Amino acid sequence: MNTPRFWTRLLKWFCNNSFFEEIQGDLEEQYHAKLKKDGKHAAKAFYRKEVIFLIRPSVIKYIPFRRLVNWAFVLHAFKASFRNLKKHRAYSLLNIVGFAAAISICLFCVNAIYSNQQLDQKFEDKEFIYRVNTMSTNSLNTSLRARTPIRLYERIKEEIPEAKEVAIIQSGAMGFEAFLKGSKQALQVFSVNENFFEVLNYEVLYGNVNDIFKNKSNVVITKEMLDKYFKPESVIGQELGPYIISAVIETPAKVSHLDFDILATDIKDKDALAFYSSWRTIMLQQLYIKRYPESKEETIQAKLTAIAKEVNKEFEGKDIDLSYDFRLEPLKDVASSNADMNQGTLLGAGGQRIIWILVAILLGVCSFNYTNLAMASAIARTKEVAVRKVMGSLKSALVLQFLAETIILSLIAYLFGLILFKWLAPKFATFSEFYFNTNLSLNQVAIFFLFTLGMSLISGIIPGLIFSNISALQLFRKTKKQGKLSLMHLKKGMIVIQMTIGLFVFIVGYFIYNQAALISKQDNALVNEDYIAVQLPKYDSANIIFKNELQRIKGIENVVTLEGIPLLQTLGATYFEKQHNKEPLRSGVELFRADQNILKLIDPHLKWFSQKPEQIETPFFLANRLLIEQASDTIKNIREGFYSLGNDEYLPVLGSVDNLFGNQAALDPVPAAILIYPEVNSSSFYLELSPEGRSETIDAVAKLYRDHYPGADFLPFFLDDILTKNLGSFKNAIKAILFVLSSIIVITLMGQIGMSMYMARSKEKEIGIRKVLGASFNQIVNLILRSTYIQLIIGALVASPLAYLFYTNAGPSFTVQMQIGIEHFLIGLGLFSLVIIGLITVQTWGTTNAQPAETLRNE
Amino acid sequence: MKGTYLGEFQELVLLSILVLAEEAYGVSIQEEINQKTGRSISRGALHSALTRLEDKDFIRSQFGEATPERGGRRKKYYQITNLGQKSLDEAKAIREEYYSTIQLKTQNT
Numbered sequence: 028m029n030t031p032r033f034w035t036r037l038l039k040w041f042c043n044n045s046f047f048e049e050i051q052g053d054l055e056e057q058y059h060a061k062l063k064k065d066g067k068h069a070a071k072a073f074y075r076k077e078v079i080f081l082i083r084p085s086v087i088k089y090i091p092f093r094r095l096v097n098w099a100f101v102l103h104a105f106k107a108s109f110r111n112l113k114k115h116r117a118y119s120l121l122n123i124v125g126f127a128a129a130i131s132i133c134l135f136c137v138n139a140i141y142s143n144q145q146l147d148q149k150f151e152d153k154e155f156i157y158r159v160n161t162m163s164t165n166s167l168n169t170s171l172r173a174r175t176p177i178r179l180y181e182r183i184k185e186e187i188p189e190a191k192e193v194a195i196i197q198s199g200a201m202g203f204e205a206f207l208k209g210s211k212q213a214l215q216v217f218s219v220n221e222n223f224f225e226v227l228n229y230e231v232l233y234g235n236v237n238d239i240f241k242n243k244s245n246v247v248i249t250k251e252m253l254d255k256y257f258k259p260e261s262v263i264g265q266e267l268g269p270y271i272i273s274a275v276i277e278t279p280a281k282v283s284h285l286d287f288d289i290l291a292t293d294i295k296d297k298d299a300l301a302f303y304s305s306w307r308t309i310m311l312q313q314l315y316i317k318r319y320p321e322s323k324e325e326t327i328q329a330k331l332t333a334i335a336k337e338v339n340k341e342f343e344g345k346d347i348d349l350s351y352d353f354r355l356e357p358l359k360d361v362a363s364s365n366a367d368m369n370q371g372t373l374l375g376a377g378g379q380r381i382i383w384i385l386v387a388i389l390l391g392v393c394s395f396n397y398t399n400l401a402m403a404s405a406i407a408r409t410k411e412v413a414v415r416k417v418m419g420s421l422k423s424a425l426v427l428q429f430l431a432e433t434i435i436l437s438l439i440a441y442l443f444g445l446i447l448f449k450w451l452a453p454k455f456a457t458f459s460e461f462y463f464n465t466n467l468s469l470n471q472v473a474i475f476f477l478f479t480l481g482m483s484l485i486s487g488i489i490p491g492l493i494f495s496n497i498s499a500l501q502l503f504r505k506t507k508k509q510g511k512l513s514l515m516h517l518k519k520g521m522i523v524i525q526m527t528i529g530l531f532v533f534i535v536g537y538f539i540y541n542q543a544a545l546i547s548k549q550d551n552a553l554v555n556e557d558y559i560a561v562q563l564p565k566y567d568s569a570n571i572i573f574k575n576e577l578q579r580i581k582g583i584e585n586v587v588t589l590e591g592i593p594l595l596q597t598l599g600a601t602y603f604e605k606q607h608n609k610e611p612l613r614s615g616v617e618l619f620r621a622d623q624n625i626l627k628l629i630d631p632h633l634k635w636f637s638q639k640p641e642q643i644e645t646p647f648f649l650a651n652r653l654l655i656e657q658a659s660d661t662i663k664n665i666r667e668g669f670y671s672l673g674n675d676e677y678l679p680v681l682g683s684v685d686n687l688f689g690n691q692a693a694l695d696p697v698p699a700a701i702l703i704y705p706e707v708n709s710s711s712f713y714l715e716l717s718p719e720g721r722s723e724t725i726d727a728v729a730k731l732y733r734d735h736y737p738g739a740d741f742l743p744f745f746l747d748d749i750l751t752k753n754l755g756s757f758k759n760a761i762k763a764i765l766f767v768l769s770s771i772i773v774i775t776l777m778g779q780i781g782m783s784m785y786m787a788r789s790k791e792k793e794i795g796i797r798k799v800l801g802a803s804f805n806q807i808v809n810l811i812l813r814s815t816y817i818q819l820i821i822g823a824l825v826a827s828p829l830a831y832l833f834y835t836n837a838g839p840s841f842t843v844q845m846q847i848g849i850e851h852f853l854i855g856l857g858l859f860s861l862v863i864i865g866l867i868t869v870q871t872w873g874t875t876n877a878q879p880a881e882t883l884r885n886e
Numbered sequence: 887m888k889g890t891y892l893g894e895f896q897e898l899v900l901l902s903i904l905v906l907a908e909e910a911y912g913v914s915i916q917e918e919i920n921q922k923t924g925r926s927i928s929r930g931a932l933h934s935a936l937t938r939l940e941d942k943d944f945i946r947s948q949f950g951e952a953t954p955e956r957g958g959r960r961k962k963y964y965q966i967t968n969l970g971q972k973s974l975d976e977a978k979a980i981r982e983e984y985y986s987t988i989q990l991k992t993q994n995t
Contacts, residue, residue, distance in 0.1 A: 049962040053956070054929060077929050081928075
């Protein structure tokens with residue numbers, strides 16, 4: 028048995044030639060002795076150890092550094108590469124632009140995430156500041172919200188002395204509108220308490236922020252507002268609707284996770300309207316605690332948990348399917364928090380994850396493109412390589428040649444990518460609503476440099492190694508060897524893979540675009556621009572009088588007594604039991620209670636299972652699609668069964684309501700129902716207004732409200748505005764995802780352009796001959812497109828089912844779920860094919876317009 | 887004597903060469919030292935010592951026969967020179983002087 032080959036070769040490589048015979052002989056003699064005595068493994072281990080211990084100065088041969096590498100050859104390789112790249116300008120430009128664009132986009136994405144992490148760093152004692160989130164659980168789901176019930180503030184002040192300061196931010200469900208520079212502007216108003224500036228000490232630019240606590244009319248505006256609408260010298264004391272500006276602070280979105288236009292002081296406390304002060308309302312308040320340095324986070328958390336336990340006991344006593352857990356979140360984690368309603372940042376934790384995945388896909392596609400084009404370029408130079416092999420070029424020389432080209436191209440592209448980023452970043456930062464860091468850190472530059480280098484090494488080494496292992500004769504041969512993988516097979520395979528990836532991304536992007544459009548213009552059964560909700564200060568018998576007077580106001584077409592306001596508050600996840608098998612629905616149901624006037628409101632969305640009842644005498648349910656699916660079983664269909672909310676009253680489901688959602692605007696659809704009573708007494712009303720004279724009607728309602736409840740603020744809820752607001756962050760996320768997907772598609776298409784360039788060039792002579800024989804442009808284009816059609820078909824057959832599976836399994840559930848139909852695939856495939864065919868046709872144009880004499884001259 | 891300094895390991899190598907006489911080559915020297923001292927020395931350490939000894943002219947070498955076990959490679963045999971022998975004698979004399987001094991002291995106390 029011979030000595031281990033690797034270690035013997037290693038020894039031969041480093042050992043001084045004058046010692047080698049003696050040392051290798053001794054080692055071999057000892058190896059064979061050990062083999063006989065102790066076996067193969069011991070002998071190999073011994074040999075390995077001895078070779079390693081021979082790595083010492085007295086044994087190693089001396090190699091002058093300059094002879095380690097043949098620098099003249101390396102220089103020549105780079106010179107040849109530059110010449111080649113200059114010769115094939117279009118190919119070089121394509122690679123450079125494609126890669127530079129990919130690097131630039133990735134830098135934007137990475138910097139957006141990095142910028143996110145820089146938020147909230149400027150606040151004093153930031154390590155002692157926490158936000159309180161609410162983990163709210165019911166039978167339907169569990170969700171973490173960056174909000175708390177209003178009453179929690181008082182409990183913290185009474186029971187948690189470790190909290191040095193407690194800042195409140197309350198934002199109304201509705202925004203605020205003011206006329207500025209001749210047009211109506213929607214502005215975000217935050218109501219804050221006196222501790223706000225002690226916890227979050229934004230830089231004050233003009234005026235005195237504490238003036239807002241002396242007079243409720245005084246407000247603070249942001250620098251962004253100042254720059255848009257006012258002049259610094261006259262801003263203090265200026266009127267802004269019902270407010271007076273008393274101070275200006277730095278723009279919050281540039282330094283923190285919060286985003287607002289105005290700070291006011293209209294705080295609601297535990298004595299506010301029941302709707303606001305209820306423990307079940309958690310949409311309206313954000314709460315921040317700054318603890319004493321000597322107090323512990325664990326102590327405060329334990330006390331918050333104890334408060335939550337008491338609140339949960341209250342819920343249990345009232346049979347409410349809801350429980351809370353209040354959680355502290357350190358300020359440093361807030362910008363990328365997982366909590367819903369995390370405001371002011373473009374990228375929460377979920378969004379960042381998606382961006383990282385898209386960056387990885389983008390870099391993967393870009394690398395694949397690059398390698399593909401490098402392969403195509405190499406294949407186009409088969410004869411050149413064959414001649415060099417015949418003239419005695421070493422393997423290393425061939426590999427070095429390809430490597431030099433790919434390294435030069437990728438480094439130039441990397442530099443361009445950096446320059447592109449530096450040029451565009453300040454413009455993006457100016458227009459962006461969010462903080463965007465325009466500087467690149469050394470880490471970012473280094474990581475992308477290493478990626479570029481790695482990619483160029485792989486895409487240079489692969490063709491180099493392939494060519495160096497093929498004999499010169501085979502390279503000259505035009506005919507393919509049967510049964511063996513040839514270069515042409517490899518090239519075609521890579522084109523098909525590239526086409527498939529492009530199609531996959533295009534189809535998924537098309538699905539996302541359509542789904543987002545569906546959500547944006549969703550036809551919500553309970554939301555319309557003509558509907559408003561009004562909440563009365565208290566629930567008593569006077570509500571009926573109020574309702575009767577409402578019905579008499581001109582311009583009000585319908586008044587529905589409704590418990591639960593869509594998008595803000597349902598009655599919670601309700602127990603929903605089937606009478607025929609006493610089994611409750613596993614997920615519960617989000618419930619609205621209304622009187623029969625709601626039937627007119629939801630009529631366009633309503634489908635009765637049988638005939639509409641003439642008179643409503645007993646209550647009944649109307650269910651949404653998800654509830655119908657979940658309640659129907661093998662024993663009884665939902666229209667045959669009776670259902671209860673946990674009492675002894677079992678009621679039928681008489682119809683379905685399309686587009687009935689609970690609190691969710693975009694994601695996580697839930698089973699929902701409306702329980703219709705002949706009469707309902709409630710403190711909330713849903714008004715359907717006539718489109719004409721809407722503002723006069725609203726004024727009349729306001730007057731009626733103030734007459735009945737003097738001193739109470741009239742705050743109607745405009746449901747369509749609330750829906751738009753709720754969809755805001757969803758739309759931002761979709762925009763970011765579609766932007767990156769589009770970049771991936773563009774870069775894939777650039778790869779296709781490159782490949783089509785090579786196809787056109789490789790058929791130059793054939794095209795020349797056909798032109799001479801009288802072929803038309805269309806005939807020539809069809810010749811080139813023949814293989815493209817096949818690639819598109821193969822790509823479509825693979826990409827379509829993959830895209831469908833990916834979208835249906837990996838995507839979230841939406842409130843309005845797009846039903847993927849054959850038309851989506853046909854349109855997606857059709858559009859992509861048109862683009863590809865167009866690109867190739869344009870590429871072919873140049874070749875077909877060339878003079879045949881020129882293209883055939885070199886023959 | 888100037889220039890005849892001998893390290894402990896080098897002394898062992900020289901002694902092994904003397905003991906092995908005409909059979910002193912890399913493998914046998916290594917085995918001899920391993921056996922006599924109970925220390926396992928590597929071929930690399932031995933090579934360094936042999937190289938230094940040869941540079942100091944304490945030993946000389948010549949190639950011997952090739953064998954199949956050595957992959958057809960020749961053995962390199964080592965012999966001690968007069969200078970090497972002299973340095974060994976000096977090292978031995980110094981040790982003996984130290985030991986007699988210690989013995990005297992022990993007897994006197």
